[in-house]
Amino acid sequence: MDIISVLAxxxxxxxxxxxxxVFVENGLLFPFLPGDSLVFAAAVVAGAIGVPWPVVIAVVTVAAVAGGEVGFSIGRKYGRGLFRPGAKIFxxxxxxxxxAFFARWGxxxxxxxxxxxxxRTYIxxxxxxxxxGRRRFSAWNAVSGxxxxxxxxxxxxxxGSIPWVAANIEWIMLGIVVVTIAPIAIGVAVKRTRAAESPDPRPEPTRP
Structure with missing residues (x-):
């Protein structure tokens, strides 16, 4: 059963x-949830489930903002010590x-x-x-959500009101996932390629 059928x-x-x-993805530091495609799908089937699409936007906004506030509190309480080498999630x-993203864009x-x-999960x-400061973050967090x-x-x-889109919603959602994940995958690939091509910094052993 696809996600559209589940929601409907x-x-x-x-x-x-x-x-x-949305709340868990944005607030509880679990980044592997389909937030983008799920929100898109919910808006597509809003009429079918008897909910006005503006209500979908309102619920998603509240969940995203609340998640961000929880994430900020976690970071403020535990700081960098939360992220440890060898961890699977942190x-x-x-x-x-x-x-680095934060430093570049402020x-x-x-x-x-x-x-x-x-x-999105770790910002x-x-x-x-x-x-x-908390007040500054909260203002930007509300805008972003x-x-x-x-x-x-x-x-x-x-x-979703376009017949072709409605008939191919699964492929469109897959496209959303690919488009959002592609920059990260490309960045990782480039980083590994550069690391593999860079010369070994260790000095060669001296021959007698």
Missing amino acids: STGPFALLLVGLV RPEYLTRTE SGAIVLARFVPIV APAAGASTM LVWAVVLGVAGYLL
Whole structure:
């Protein structure tokens, strides 16, 4: 059973599922959930489950913002010590990547990060572990949650009314996942390629 069928079969309770997934992905440091495609799908089937699509956007916004606030609190309380070498979820490289993203884009990174998998999950705790004030973060967090929900929600609502889109929604959702994950995969591949091509920094042993 595909995700569209699951949402349609649960009726209005689908909103609870969507909100829970969005909250967990954005607040409980679990980055491997289909937040983007799930929100898009919820907007597509909004009419079928008897929920106005603006309500979908409202629920997603609240869940995303609440998740961000929880993530910030986790980062503020535990700091960098939460990310340890060898961890499966709290990997130091995730924090490093997010901090680099944060350093490059400043406060605007909180908005941009919503559209980047993994970074979306760790931007809030990274901000909490930094010197950013709570009030400043909360303002940008609210803006980012609203923008993310509106973009995906409106896209799902408008495109879902197109027959071709409705008939190929699974492929479109797969495309969303590929497009959002591709930059990360390419970055990892480039990094590994450069590491493999770089010369060994260790000096050669001296021959007698």
